[in-house]
Amino acid sequence: MYDKHPIPQTIRMARVVAETFKMENTSARWYIMADDDTIFFLDNLVEVLSKYDHRKYYYVGMNSETHASNFVHSFNMAFGGGGYAFSYALVEAMVENLDICIKRYPTFYGGDRILQSCVADLGVSLTRQKGFHQMDLHGDISGFLSAHPQSPLVSLHHLDFIDPIFPLMNKSQSLNHLMKVAKLGDESRILQQSICYYKPKNWTFSISWGYSIQIYESIFPPSLITIPLQTFIPWSKLFKPWFVFNTRLPSNNPCEAPHLLFFESMQKMKNYLLINYTRKYPRKLPPCSFSGNHSANHISEIHVLSPMKKLDSVGSRRECCDVVYKADTNVTEIKLRDCMQNEIIP
Numbered sequence: 001m002y003d004k005h006p007i008p009q010t011i012r013m014a015r016v017v018a019e020t021f022k023m024e025n026t027s028a029r030w031y032i033m034a035d036d037d038t039i040f041f042l043d044n045l046v047e048v049l050s051k052y053d054h055r056k057y058y059y060v061g062m063n064s065e066t067h068a069s070n071f072v073h074s075f076n077m078a079f080g081g082g083g084y085a086f087s088y089a090l091v092e093a094m095v096e097n098l099d100i101c102i103k104r105y106p107t108f109y110g111g112d113r114i115l116q117s118c119v120a121d122l123g124v125s126l127t128r129q130k131g132f133h134q135m136d137l138h139g140d141i142s143g144f145l146s147a148h149p150q151s152p153l154v155s156l157h158h159l160d161f162i163d164p165i166f167p168l169m170n171k172s173q174s175l176n177h178l179m180k181v182a183k184l185g186d187e188s189r190i191l192q193q194s195i196c197y198y199k200p201k202n203w204t205f206s207i208s209w210g211y212s213i214q215i216y217e218s219i220f221p222p223s224l225i226t227i228p229l230q231t232f233i234p235w236s237k238l239f240k241p242w243f244v245f246n247t248r249l250p251s252n253n254p255c256e257a258p259h260l261l262f263f264e265s266m267q268k269m270k271n272y273l274l275i276n277y278t279r280k281y282p283r284k285l286p287p288c289s290f291s292g293n294h295s296a297n298h299i300s301e302i303h304v305l306s307p308m309k310k311l312d313s314v315g316s317r318r319e320c321c322d323v324v325y326k327a328d329t330n331v332t333e334i335k336l337r338d339c340m341q342n343e344i345i346p
Helices: 008-023 042-049 067-072 088-095 098-104 111-121 171-184
Strands: 030-033 059-061 084-087 137-139 193-198 203-208 212-216 232-234 259-268 272-279 301-307 320-325 331-337
Touching (some): 098 111, 259 301
Parallel strands (some): 301 331
Antiparallel strands (some): 193 203, 203 212
């Protein structure tokens, strides 16, 4: 039946959705497809899908981070590495003619490409949802993870093909370390970025919750700090620009290069979660003379206090924060809070 297709397992992957529907179609609301090396943050996945009505036709996911992958496959496709979701209503309609549809596209590579075409044949387009990550990147992705979009982290992929995401750890240890804060802390906040300032020293703090803190020895607006530092390279350098988002190039200018601290430990308190971030290596640059030579080299530990409440991802602002600087010590404290009405940062 499918002897024209050069990769038979692709057909098997495409038909999984129909076979799963036949096994369970009484209580399911969503059908999730993903690769075997995809990591899901399940609470966030449930939260994201709760925004959509499973009784309507929804195909939810995200493109690749790189132009090359999207061009080779499709800009209209949710990539299987990042995972994607079909609503019950869509799967119910799709399985009726799935075999006919599969035979219509005998040369397409990948089950995700075939299923996207079958969905398109039903008149349904991709609903793009930030937070699903194909991760078509190589090298050090800390710059990407430190400036995550303002949307719940749903998935990560290709972690075997990138550097360990935490310093002084291997890949397995790094993943377990990230999952620790997701399981024991507040999954809705993980990687969510907050930006605050300590103006007496002209410092900018960028917090990626549960992952990292960047300290800049200059005052930079959020419009700049929310752009990821390009510490990574694309999966393929076939097309330029490489990425579907803006990036900032790393710099050796002490006024532009951040100090880096990473998640170390966490503690639940009565009304707050206390997250401890520590410096693993020195920046090895002089202070920024332009902003007054206020070096942050001595800051080796930062405590971040966040409220014990779930973040609302729909129509909300990034959390604001206040820096409690302690002179003559290597420890600084930051308190996250709701932004005041009409508050502008900085």
